[in-house]
Amino acid sequence: MTAKAIELQEIDKRFFGVPVLRKVSLSVFCGETLGLAGENGAGKSTLMNILGGNLQPDSGSLLLAGQPYRPRSPHDAAKAGIAFIHQELNLFSNLSIAENLFLTDFPTRAGIIDRRVLRRRTGELLDQAGLNLSPETPVHRLSSGQRQLVEIAKALSLDPKVILFDEPTTSLTQREKEHLFSLVARLQSRGLTLIYISHVLADLTRLCHRVAVLRDGQVAGCGPMKDFSHDRLITLMVGRSLEVQFPPPTSAPAPEPILEARDLTRRGKISGVSFCLRRGEILGIAGLMGSGRTELARLLFGLDPLTGGSIHLEGRPVQHLSPRQRIARGLAFLTEDRREDGLCLDASITENISLVAAASYTRRPLGWLRLDSLRLAVAMIRERVQLTSTARDSQPVRTLSGGNQQKAVLAKWLLARPRVLLLDEPTRGIDVGAKHEIYTLIRQLSAAGAGILIISSEIEELTGLCDRILVLASGCLHDEIPKAAFDPERILRSAMAGAAASTPSSALP
Amino acid sequence: MIQSPAAATLRFAPILLFILLLAAFGLSSPRFLEPQNLVNIALQSSSTAIAATGMTFALLTAGVDLSVGAIMFVAVAVAGKMIHHGQPVALAFCAALAAGAAFGALNGLLVARLRILAFIATLGTLFAGRGFGLWLTETRAMNMPESVTRLGTDRWLGIPWMPLAVLAVVCLLAHTVLVATPFGRMIYAAGHDAEAARKAGVPVRRVLFCVYLISGVCAAAGGLVALTQTGAVSPKFGEQKEFAAIAAAVLGGVSLFGGRGAVLPGTLLGALLIQTVENGLVILNANPYIYPLVASGVIFLAVLLDSIRNRAQLSLPGGCQAAAGPSKARS
Numbered sequence: 001m002t003a004k005a006i007e008l009q010e011i012d013k014r015f016f017g018v019p020v021l022r023k024v025s026l027s028v029f030c031g032e033t034l035g036l037a038g039e040n041g042a043g044k045s046t047l048m049n050i051l052g053g054n055l056q057p058d059s060g061s062l063l064l065a066g067q068p069y070r071p072r073s074p075h076d077a078a079k080a081g082i083a084f085i086h087q088e089l090n091l092f093s094n095l096s097i098a099e100n101l102f103l104t105d106f107p108t109r110a111g112i113i114d115r116r117v118l119r120r121r122t123g124e125l126l127d128q129a130g131l132n133l134s135p136e137t138p139v140h141r142l143s144s145g146q147r148q149l150v151e152i153a154k155a156l157s158l159d160p161k162v163i164l165f166d167e168p169t170t171s172l173t174q175r176e177k178e179h180l181f182s183l184v185a186r187l188q189s190r191g192l193t194l195i196y197i198s199h200v201l202a203d204l205t206r207l208c209h210r211v212a213v214l215r216d217g218q219v220a221g222c223g224p225m226k227d228f229s230h231d232r233l234i235t236l237m238v239g240r241s242l243e244v245q246f247p248p249p250t251s252a253p254a255p256e257p258i259l260e261a262r263d264l265t266r267r268g269k270i271s272g273v274s275f276c277l278r279r280g281e282i283l284g285i286a287g288l289m290g291s292g293r294t295e296l297a298r299l300l301f302g303l304d305p306l307t308g309g310s311i312h313l314e315g316r317p318v319q320h321l322s323p324r325q326r327i328a329r330g331l332a333f334l335t336e337d338r339r340e341d342g343l344c345l346d347a348s349i350t351e352n353i354s355l356v357a358a359a360s361y362t363r364r365p366l367g368w369l370r371l372d373s374l375r376l377a378v379a380m381i382r383e384r385v386q387l388t389s390t391a392r393d394s395q396p397v398r399t400l401s402g403g404n405q406q407k408a409v410l411a412k413w414l415l416a417r418p419r420v421l422l423l424d425e426p427t428r429g430i431d432v433g434a435k436h437e438i439y440t441l442i443r444q445l446s447a448a449g450a451g452i453l454i455i456s457s458e459i460e461e462l463t464g465l466c467d468r469i470l471v472l473a474s475g476c477l478h479d480e481i482p483k484a485a486f487d488p489e490r491i492l493r494s495a496m497a498g499a500a501a502s503t504p505s506s507a508l509p
Numbered sequence: 510m511i512q513s514p515a516a517a518t519l520r521f522a523p524i525l526l527f528i529l530l531l532a533a534f535g536l537s538s539p540r541f542l543e544p545q546n547l548v549n550i551a552l553q554s555s556s557t558a559i560a561a562t563g564m565t566f567a568l569l570t571a572g573v574d575l576s577v578g579a580i581m582f583v584a585v586a587v588a589g590k591m592i593h594h595g596q597p598v599a600l601a602f603c604a605a606l607a608a609g610a611a612f613g614a615l616n617g618l619l620v621a622r623l624r625i626l627a628f629i630a631t632l633g634t635l636f637a638g639r640g641f642g643l644w645l646t647e648t649r650a651m652n653m654p655e656s657v658t659r660l661g662t663d664r665w666l667g668i669p670w671m672p673l674a675v676l677a678v679v680c681l682l683a684h685t686v687l688v689a690t691p692f693g694r695m696i697y698a699a700g701h702d703a704e705a706a707r708k709a710g711v712p713v714r715r716v717l718f719c720v721y722l723i724s725g726v727c728a729a730a731g732g733l734v735a736l737t738q739t740g741a742v743s744p745k746f747g748e749q750k751e752f753a754a755i756a757a758a759v760l761g762g763v764s765l766f767g768g769r770g771a772v773l774p775g776t777l778l779g780a781l782l783i784q785t786v787e788n789g790l791v792i793l794n795a796n797p798y799i800y801p802l803v804a805s806g807v808i809f810l811a812v813l814l815d816s817i818r819n820r821a822q823l824s825l826p827g828g829c830q831a832a833a834g835p836s837k838a839r840s
Binding site for chain 2: 054073074075078090092093094095099103104106108111112113115
């Protein structure tokens, strides 16, 4: 048996109290390529970031070639011979290829960069990466695929023993992808150890010797690639965790539409998406990362301009309206990142909750705020969303837990009495109890006649709550599944098939 | 890859603007394009251009140095005081440069060590510097002896050579550092994305410290050049020079968002451009009250150009997209 290049022992990691990895143990043998599969949020990238030194585990240990390994930074990892090709590219687009590769290690003569040596050494690395470009080319002129190859050349400059690939093909065209794969094959033949994360199961089958499946931060299965059919992989990926109970529906959706999207298009992101949300309906949007889920919600809310199509809210066109005007017409958008976009973290609970609706609590003619009635409204809405009663109204929301922060965002929107809610990952990173309370709230809202659109990476959440699920892939509507046919495997398979079938530039309807 | 005409126009906007201005003023007044006048423009812009060169370093890291004018004042106050006490001019000038370095180091400490926003930190040192300078000079003007003014007026081939020589040395040195040294390239990386630079192993804090140190020394040098030209330290010396310096750099293509721009031709051209406008207005006998309006127009144009350029940069394919997701590293 060959030696172990990397051994992970009982790795635990939590973000804000929510477990992301639970006792993950995994071995990678020297010279093999290990595929890593799993749903969005299963913990794949977190695991790679721990190996790559970007994150530190809460407990557990790492062994590198049998030696204890505790990288405190990406720099440590690089010194230990581990290179990490990130999903988001980390190049400096204002510098040239050569400068990116040798930023911290320029060849110099008398303090001046030796451009001749730099060009030669960069040329060698670009050759290895199979990239036929001048070392002086500014990176901002490169395509995503070329940038990916430059990242790999950068990794090779460190002479690594292990290379981690985190979904390297998401933004590549078919040709660029083939190029990448032949490069991976060459790295394999050089005896390098690779870990390869991908959503595209066919790619895993093609490139990997062994595969490990992560689910809810645990290893759900691991073994030789040939033992795992695509069906088996998908079954392992979606196997359910029965922690959360979904409240049952109390009413059926009304027949009349409340939000209609016709042929929504935004060049390069969304193409020809049409659907109809009915009063009292909970409509789910499933899709992998990069499928255009968030972009769709942004279009509906008016944050990005449409390049084609129309949106009707309660029968009236709204596509020419600003987000502010759409809010006035009864639209609400709970963003996917509450810390960045949803909350003013240092402002108080009251200030955050009253942000959207404050304008309707003013006294004419000068527009002074009616603080007493606003305060009363905030108190009522706090109770409605069950925000923790131990927090004072004046307390900054930064001090709240993730679940309570999310409730504060919801309260903010509910105060404006929306008739259509767009919820982008409404329960990401919050604990089970708070999740259940938010689900209950969503049910109540739909029973009261609101139309609700939920975007979620957790397929279970969609099947548990929704009346209907749309599958989005590469910016197109790929599938529509009625409640009777809900099946997590079908949804995931559909999302993955859609993503594999079309590259961003050649999206199929 | 081929640049679109719009992108090319943006890129060469400073040069196009410069040529356009020269042509316009040249057509309206034949005196304008006389060699003597062009030399005058270069001379009058030299002190601002030197300070703007230092400012370029700060701007490239996506920071700013608002204390440039105050540092100029402190530097010449130190030099003037020493000369009045009978110290040799060379020693006084060295002390002035040291004072500039000290103030620059203070800025660097505040920004890089204590992580105070550059705008706030240098706004603070602006007031500290002006106060310190007023205290040093007892708010009185000091006239410089002929040994100082001679430096600014001594002619070689009919041209007062010293200000231009200092300008040339500073610009060439700065250009070399930015383009051809590892430190220079790290400035660009840190300005593009400080967090990514830190992850790539760039000593970002040290880079930031050095940047403000350089800006301080350049400001002092610019102040000394102005001193040799005006021959007096007044309580208003260097006031609002920081804005002229920022305008020059940004007009020359240095981005307020960091990571883009150069001293040659960029900042130098920007400084010449501003001086050309002022000189042209004088030659055309324009109403002096118009000057601030035109100056504000120039600054506005500079910042507008930068915003447009920045937007163009962001909308490039595969530009800086923030790929957020559950798997994104939370570090």
